[in-house]
Amino acid sequence: MDTALQHRISEAGQxxxxxxxxxxxxRIPGEVVVFKVAISGREELPIFITEADSQxxxxxxxxxxADIASARRTALLEAMLDLNVAIPLSSFGRIGDKYLLYGxxxxxxxxxxxxxxxxALSDNAVDALEAMADYLH
Amino acid sequence: xxxxxxILTALKGSAREIGESVVDAxxxxxxxxxxxxxxxxxxxxxxxxxxxxxxEKAAEREIERLEREITRFEEHALAALDKAEDHLAGDxxxxxxxxxxxxxxxxxxxADFAQHIVNLKDLIRQAETRVREHERELAVAKTTESVYRxxxxxxxxxxxxxxxxxxxxxxxxxIKERHTLMADRMKAAEELDAEFGNKALERKLAxxxxxxxxxxxxxxxxxxxxxRDAGSxxxx
Numbered sequence: 166m167d168t169a170l171q172h173r174i175s176e177a178g179q180x181x182x183x184x185x186x187x188x189x190x191x192r193i194p195g196e197v198v199v200f201k202v203a204i205s206g207r208e209e210l211p212i213f214i215t216e217a218d219s220q221x222x223x224x225x226x227x228x229x230x231a232d233i234a235s236a237r238r239t240a241l242l243e244a245m246l247d248l249n250v251a252i253p254l255s256s257f258g259r260i261g262d263k264y265l266l267y268g269x270x271x272x273x274x275x276x277x278x279x280x281x282x283x284x285a286l287s288d289n290a291v292d293a294l295e296a297m298a299d300y301l302h
Numbered sequence: 303x304x305x306x307x308x309i310l311t312a313l314k315g316s317a318r319e320i321g322e323s324v325v326d327a328x329x330x331x332x333x334x335x336x337x338x339x340x341x342x343x344x345x346x347x348x349x350x351x352x353x354x355x356x357x358e359k360a361a362e363r364e365i366e367r368l369e370r371e372i373t374r375f376e377e378h379a380l381a382a383l384d385k386a387e388d389h390l391a392g393d394x395x396x397x398x399x400x401x402x403x404x405x406x407x408x409x410x411x412x413a414d415f416a417q418h419i420v421n422l423k424d425l426i427r428q429a430e431t432r433v434r435e436h437e438r439e440l441a442v443a444k445t446t447e448s449v450y451r452x453x454x455x456x457x458x459x460x461x462x463x464x465x466x467x468x469x470x471x472x473x474x475x476x477i478k479e480r481h482t483l484m485a486d487r488m489k490a491a492e493e494l495d496a497e498f499g500n501k502a503l504e505r506k507l508a509x510x511x512x513x514x515x516x517x518x519x520x521x522x523x524x525x526x527x528x529x530r531d532a533g534s535x536x537x538x
Contacts, residue, residue, distance in 0.1 A: 195455025197448060206480055209473035213456055217448035218441045224449070226456075228470035260453045294474045301470050 167198050170221075174200055174214055176276035181284055202283065210290045212283060221270040223282055225255075225290040230262040232301045241300035248296075254285035257293075266290050305439045309446055330443060337436045344429045351422045358415035361408050368405040372398055 171190065178188030186205035193199040193213070202212045213224045233241055245257045245264075255266045266289050268282040375398045382391035507513040 193455050193459045195451075195458065197451040197455055199452045199455050201456070201459075206484070207477055209476055213452065215448065215452040217452070218444040220445065222445075222449065222452075224452075232470040260449050263453060291477060294470060295478075298471065298474055 167192070170198070170214070170216065171200060173274075173276050173279055174202065177280035177283055178202065180276065180280040184284060185287060204287055207287060207291065210287065210294070212286055212290075214279075216272060219272055221272055221274055221279070223268045223270070223279075223286050224258075224260075224265050225267070225286055226263050226265045227290060227294055227297070228264050228301055230264075234300055234302055237300040241297060244297065244300070248293075252289050252293075254282055255289040266293055305435070305442050308439070309442055313446070330440065333436055333440050333443075337433055337440065340429055340433045340436065344426060344433065347422055347426050347429060351419065351426065354415055354418045354422060358412060358419060361412035361415060365405060365408045365412060368401055368408060372401050372405065375401065 171192070175188070175190050178190060182188060185207075189203040189205075191201050191203075193201050198216060200214045202214065204210075204212070210225055210227075213226075215222050215224070249257050252266070255268045258265050258267050266286060268286050270278055270282055274282075375394050379391050379394040379398065382388075382394060504513065511517070
């Protein structure tokens with residue numbers, strides 16, 4: 166299963182190379198299967214791909230609780246909620262103290278769907294970070 | 303309690319740390335067992351349903367058969383009466399009475415089967431809803447667990463150094479810097495391209511004898527010749 170997923174991700178990466186630049190794919194060590202995709206020029210915002218039950222989740226971590234200017238925290242959360250529906254293919258979320266954008270795909274999604282999601286997620290992440298910078302330290 | 307409320311409670315409870323289990327593994331197993339049992343019960347109920355539906359159809363056919371028989375014997379009884387065979391007519395009438403009793407019994411059976419079908423369908427719908435709810439709950443629980451574990455792995459592997467998760471400001475600045483650099487490079491390339499484009503055009507124009515560069519050589523030669531001629535005149 167891992168190798169099949171890895172194959173699909175690298176296939177998606179090849180399709181995106183023209184639009185986003187070079188892809189670097191690696192498996193994160195640990196008990197859960199997680200792949201890391203680093204996009205040339207956007208190395209600070211890698212995308213992590215993991216299988217969770219019936220879904221394929223593409224996750225891009227944006228900032229942590231510690232980055233948020235406490236006086237503007239509520240405003241940030243509201244802004245995220247307001248934006249959430251409008252963001253193409255990705256949604257805001259939080260795991261522990263980490264804020265993120267993620268895209269969810271069916272577990273058997275093909276390389277094309279994956280490519281589309283990764284492209285949207287990467288663009289959205291850069292955009293979100295820029296838009297939300299005012300609320301962060 | 304809805305599935306989401308349960309997960310929220312689990313997440314909020316006792317200031318969790320990443321890596322700690324969100325969902326009790328034991329509860330997950332119990333859920334899986336419940337789903338398994340519900341599905342087995344569902345399969346049994348569906349089998350029962352087909353059986354009862356077949357029985358109901360059979361009762362319906364039997365009722366139709368009895369009705370035809372009753373009509374047939376009624377005709378016979380009337381014929382016997384016509385021929386003043388009262389005794390025979392009496393025999394036929396008692397046969398009809400038997401058939402009618404059977405008809406009533408079959409009708410009651412059919413009604414019972416029909417009611418049973420309604421009950422079984424209700425039961426199946428309820429069981430299906432329960433299975434769907436449990437499966438959803440399990441999916442949400444497993445996904446939550448899975449993303450927390452994945453995040454733990456990711457945090458551990460990216461724990462230190464420049465690629466540490468979440469240095470939001472620095473990340474943004476570095477990305478922006480690189481974008482600006484890229485944009486500058488592209489602009490420079492465009493300018494260079496435009497410049498080369500212009501020069502090429504000017505060269506083409508000159509070759510065609512158009513523009514101010516066109517006759518410069520001739521003009522220079524003519525000027526020099528004129529100066530030389532003027533000089534030689536003076537010497538003479």
